[in-house]
Amino acid sequence: MSQILNGRGVSARFDSTGVHITRSGRQVDIPLAAVREVRAAAARTVEIVLTDGTAHRVEGGNPTATAAFAAALTAVLPEERNPAGGAVVTDTRTPRDWGLYTILTLGAAVALAYVGYAVWVTLTHGARVLGVIIGVVPLLAGVAMLASGLAEAVRRIVLSRRGITVLAEAVGKDGKKTVYGYTDADGGVHRYTCKRTLQRIQLAYDPDGRVGAAHADWLPFVVGRLVVKIVGAPFWLFVGGVMIFGVLW
Secondary structure (H helix, E strand, O other): OOOEEEEOOEEEEEEOOEEEEEEOOEEEEEOHHHEEEEEEEEOOEEEEEEOOOOEEEEEOOOHHHHHHHHHHHHHOOOOOOOOOHHHHOEEEEOOOOHHHHHHHHHHHHHHHHHHHHHHHHHHHHHHHHHHHHHOHHHHHHHHHHHHHHHHHHHHHHHHHHHOEEEEEEEEEEEOOEEEEEEEOOOOOEEEEEEOOOOOEEEEEEOOOOOOOOEEOOOHHHHHHHHHHHHHHHHHHHHHHHHHHHHHHO
């Protein structure tokens, strides 16, 4: 059993290899045998005490999750402990996701450019700014449709070339969607969510983990969805583009 405790600026999880605490770009890995006890130092705080007396504190998001994490971690501690304690703990810097930083930076730049453009349209064309504001809706719809269609096409192509098909079992609900569980070739357990209501479905997953899984579907349905998204996207992009940038033409 594994649990994750998320707090403000910190996340802790444990598995068969140990406890892993991530905060401020650093990750602390504690072998289970190096833990002497786990206690709730406060309603929202778990204190992981090592065999040499060193303590690591993790503040959770709510008292219920904090107590459950402490109880679950205590239950998996081994009988034989390592007296070395902190000597076997590793503290490493986690690599930054520069791709995410790049996307956020570009997104902020685009947003600022759009605000500046809207202000300019307001000062020079008055009521035409309404088109600039309303045009964002079809423009974003077109971008979303195009991105969704391309992602689905890539996923289906990759899975058709190297995907492994398994039988997935319904294990729960997520709103109106069904959550399915399946086991990969290495014994790992995964979850897959879709709108189907069957107890069992066939789905394919990528053993390299580069694309998500997809349930088996009738080929004409798959092609039809892709055509609607990829063909419909340029239409909404054109409508949004005309409404937003029509004053420049």
